[in-house]
Amino acid sequence: MTAFSRRHPLVNFIFFAFVLLITMVTEHPAILLISLLTAAGFALCCVGTGALLRQLRLIVPLMLFAALLNPLISRQGETVLFRFPWGSACTWEAVFYGMIAAVRLAAVLFWFACWNSVITSEKFLFLFGGAFPSLSLTLCMGLRFVPRLLRRMREVSQAQKCLHPDSRGLRHAGRVVSVTVTWAMENALDTASSMKSRGYGLHGRTAFSPYRFGVEDGIALLLIVLFGSVVLAGRLGGCLAFSFYPAVVGSNSVFTLICAVSFGLLAAYPLISEGKEALIWRSSR
Numbered sequence: 001m002t003a004f005s006r007r008h009p010l011v012n013f014i015f016f017a018f019v020l021l022i023t024m025v026t027e028h029p030a031i032l033l034i035s036l037l038t039a040a041g042f043a044l045c046c047v048g049t050g051a052l053l054r055q056l057r058l059i060v061p062l063m064l065f066a067a068l069l070n071p072l073i074s075r076q077g078e079t080v081l082f083r084f085p086w087g088s089a090c091t092w093e094a095v096f097y098g099m100i101a102a103v104r105l106a107a108v109l110f111w112f113a114c115w116n117s118v119i120t121s122e123k124f125l126f127l128f129g130g131a132f133p134s135l136s137l138t139l140c141m142g143l144r145f146v147p148r149l150l151r152r153m154r155e156v157s158q159a160q161k162c163l164h165p166d167s168r169g170l171r172h173a174g175r176v177v178s179v180t181v182t183w184a185m186e187n188a189l190d191t192a193s194s195m196k197s198r199g200y201g202l203h204g205r206t207a208f209s210p211y212r213f214g215v216e217d218g219i220a221l222l223l224i225v226l227f228g229s230v231v232l233a234g235r236l237g238g239c240l241a242f243s244f245y246p247a248v249v250g251s252n253s254v255f256t257l258i259c260a261v262s263f264g265l266l267a268a269y270p271l272i273s274e275g276k277e278a279l280i281w282r283s284s285r
Contacts, residue, residue: 002045002118003277004270008217009123011224016115018228019267023107028240028250030260031231032103038267039110045274046117059109063102070098076245097244114270126211153180220269227266234259 005012023035044052072084077091084090156179160172234240239259242250 002042002270003273004042005046005118007220007273008211008213009119009126010213011217011221012118012123013127014221014228015224015266015269016111016119018224018231020108020111022228022231022235022263022266023104023111026231026235026240027100027244028242028256028260029100029103030256031240031263032100032107034260034264035267036103036107036110038264038271039107039114041268042270043110043113043117045271046114055109055113059106062109063106066105067095067098067102070101071095078246093244093246093248096248100244123211149180149184152183153177156180156183224266224269227262230262231259231266234262 004015019035019039023032026032040052043055047055071090071094074094074097075088075091077089077093079092080089081092081095082090153176157172157176160175160179164172164175231240234255237255239251239253239255
């Protein structure tokens with residue numbers, strides 16, 4: 001568990017809402033590069049080196065695909081680098097746009113990996129269970145369903161191999177799928193009956209919550225909203241304007257620098273919190 005994940009769920013949610021929104025709506029390379037570096041660093045703190053390397057085996061091919069696809073299909077741009085055998089031109093603008101698209105894709109994937117580690121189902125239900133009880137429960141169950149289903153399929157497959165060592169191919173897969181689907185249906189019925197018996201979703205129902213909004217949470221929320229608002233205001237005001245076609249042209253004013261520094265402080269807040277915790281731990285020893 002990271003220091004940032006111990007913050008109030010509202011602080012966690014507002015932070016991810018800002019960084020994901022800014023990453024997806026901004027095309028300025030400086031903002032996207034900052035987002036990628038900070039997201040990768042925070043993902044390393046959240047999931048560890050081994051899990052991060054496994055994620056890189058998926059993210060790096062996706063980045064290469066996104067970077068190579070755009071020059072193949074886009075003929076826009078005025079700086080021709082070379083021509084493909086089929087006659088279409090490969091332009092610097094198309095190559096650069098593909099690289100930026102790859103950086104944005106990787107940054108978003110890293111941020112969602114951090115989201116899965118920080119925003120647990122309990123936090124999600126705490127945030128939205130009161131206003132949307134049925135929808136919140138459905139989303140939490142849906143997000144947990146796929147990993148649990150895959151894990152259960154592996155368990156059933158190993159058990160079937162012990163019971164039927166010679167069973168292979170389609171027959172083995174049919175048994176595994178049948179057992180797994182039966183378990184999923186029974187588990188869904190048990191969960192529905194349990195939640196109904198506990199009065200989930202009834203008007204006036206109260207629930208225990210371990211989360212308390214403290215002074216440090218208020219300061220963190222204030223800083224996140226402040227830095228995020230500065231970046232979004234700069235995006236709406238044109239301070240982060242950037243175009244790739246027909247030529248690469250972008251804003252590089254003082255306000256652009258202010259927006260980049262603000263987003264850097266915003267995106268690096270979890271890393272700063274982690275560093276602060278490490279310093280306190282070393283000094284206490």
